[in-house]
Amino acid sequence: MRVLLVEDDMRIASFVAKGLRENAYAVDTAKDGDEASYMASLSPYDIFILDVNLPFKNGFEVCSELRENGNSKPILMLTARDAVNDRISGLDTGADDYLVKPFEFRELLARLRALLRRNTEVRAPKICIADLEIDTVSQTVRRADNAVELTTKEYSLIEFLAVNKGRVVGREEISEHVWNDGFDPFSNLIEVYIKRLRRKLDDGYPTQLIHTRRGSGYILNDV
Amino acid sequence: MYRSIRVKLTLWYVCILGLVFAALAVGTYLVFVRAMREETRNNLVEMRTDFTALVYRLHSELPHNSPPETPITDALKEFNFRDYRFAVYSNQDQLIGKTLDGDPPPDSLAAVDENRLKQISINGERYGLYVSPLPLNGKMYKLLVLYSLADQSAVETRISTSFLVGIPILLILAGLGGYLLARQGLKPIAVMGEQAKRIGAKNLHERLPIANSGDEIGNLATLFNQLLDRLDQEFERQRRFMADASHELRTPLAIVRGESEVALQKEIRSDAEYRESLRVVNDEAKRLSKIVEDLFTLARVDSGNIKANFRELYVDEIVDECVRRVRTLADKRRIDVTFTSEELVTHGDEALLQQMFLNLLDNALKYNHEGGHISVTGKGKSVTVSNTGPEIPEELKGMIFERFYRINKAHSRQAESFTSGAGLGLSIARWIAGIHQADLRLTRSEAGENVFSVTFPS
DSSP, X not given: OEEEEEOXXXXXXXXXXXXXXXTTOEEEEESSHHXXXXXXXXXXXXXXXXXXXXXXXXXXXXXHHHHHTTOOSOEEEEESOOOHHHHHHHHHTTOSEEEESSOOHHHHHHHHHHXXXXXXXXXXXXXXXXXXXXETTTTEEEETTEEEOOOHHHHHHHHHHHHTTTSOBOHHHHHHHHSOTTOOTTSOHHXXXXXXXXXXXXXXXXXXXXXXXXXXXXXXXXX | OTTSHHHHHHHHHHHHHHHHHHHHHHHHHHHHHHHXXXXXXXXXXXXXXXXXXXXXXXXXXSOTTSOTTHHHHHHHHHOOOSSEEEEEXXXXXXXXXXXXXXXXXXXXXXXXXXXXXXXXXXXXXXXXXXXXXXXXXXXXXXXXXXXXXHHHHHHHHHHHHHHHHHXXXXXXXXXXXXXXXXXXXXXXXXXXXXXXXXXXGGGTTOOOOOSOTTSHHHHHHHHHHHHHHHHHHHHHHHHHHHHHHHHHHHHHHHHHHHHHHXXXXXXXXXXXXXXXXXXXXXXXXXXHHHHHHHHHXXXXXXXXXXXXXXXXXXXXXXXXXXXXXXXXXXXXXXOEEEEEEOOOEEEEOHHHHHHHHHXXXXXXXXXXXXXXXEEEEEETTEEEEEEESOXXXXXXXXXXXXXXXXXXXXXXXXXXXXXXXXXXXXXXXXXXXXXXXXXXXXXXXXXXXXXXXXXOOO
């Protein structure tokens, strides 16, 4: 899942980005409101984390601008102000959730998961395809009741395929949601990761779950 | 009950009115009594004259051999009035004749004095007595004319009774009226009181009703409302300060908690990663304690509870010491610091002045660019600190001394410094200048240079 983190305080942005990356999110950061608007217009982020006090354009403004441009992805506001009025105006400008600093990092993760679930067809924290089971809370994967060890990136990829199960997802879509801005579109990174996932999840099982649709992309299903 | 102004006013009013009534009553009574006595005397004198004339007439009509007292006794027989009594005594106080039941007291005979009215009591009845000499046939007699004062006494009693009954009734009525008037007059105060009772910290923006802005009570309500305005503003200022303070404290707290939590979420990390996280946590903890210290200073400033230890000192020495302390930080960013000063003696607190110059130098360092310079100059009674760096926009010049104000907050937090970066440095510096009667101001901000100056009183 791809996140745009908008935070002017570098020290906060740094640990939030680090923590999110370690939890299988692809994170880009923006330092001010203008940069946030620009980046949101370039890439299809799955979720936004917005600080309220930002230079040039504050979080509320960025939020209402995103909504005006037809962006319906979840927005979580993050701020040190806990006045009720601030929370209300945050939610009224189109934010989906509000978290006050200082916060428990696990709570931020849980809220992001909840917001992301709300936005997809799959509403259960566990996604199952045939005997493949993906737990989005503990970020663990089991195939036929055997635990499968995956790296963070591998997990991000299988989770993205699982959320879109039964639908062909293209290379570009994968790169946009699983990788952040640093992704090199000419690399064969996706193929490498798909190959690794196949080795870990499909090899040795009677049904193949990860399929390649030549020229269009990949699909996860049990047909 | 007795503390209420209504009751007090009424009581005073009744007391004063009572005194006035009493004086009036006593005066009236005395004037009346005097007038009646005057009239009684005149009547008595007239009676005496008539009686004497009759005695002389009878005397001249009687034959010469009749007893000498006969005209007197005859006259006494003729003078038979309801209210007047007569008695005639010889010069030796021997009763010649009388129309009186009972005897006048012996001492009353002594007063053979014209024009004097005497009051006596015979058999429990009061009389007005007028004694006058009556010469007859070469002998002197004493004529006593008495006038019964029973009617007069009745009138006097009636007057005094009506005063004694009437005045209290009047006073009670006046008291009631006064009480009602006072209550009516003080009603706006009661209404104000009710409203004042409802105003607290939560609804400090509410105001007292002003019934009639022209009178004293309306004026009082206006004054109270002005007081509430000032309190409201001060309260709002404090509230904003609290909000700003908690905001400033929250950010480093969020970093300490978040950084450590993220560091701990993975079982194993490299030493370098742990070291980096600890460095971040340590930096923020340091910043937190600086903010807390600054807030503490400001709280003491606000409560006026700061003990300055004033003595004669050399400001140039203090500045020199401060410049030396910021040099290491300046060197790291290749910022050149120069210092020249004349001798500057003032009366001040060393620790506070040091803090003021450190804050100014810190500011000059923070809003500077890599390879820039700071020059500190002491001349006469002023010390100027000028630094290269972005100019302060005209509209923000007034704001920089405000608490928690920062032109670029991300910038002020990043640079390593002596202060919290919470936007309190200049505000504290200005306060310190203030208690030294010194003037701290931004004197110039143009051409990539900012100049602050402190001028001590001469």
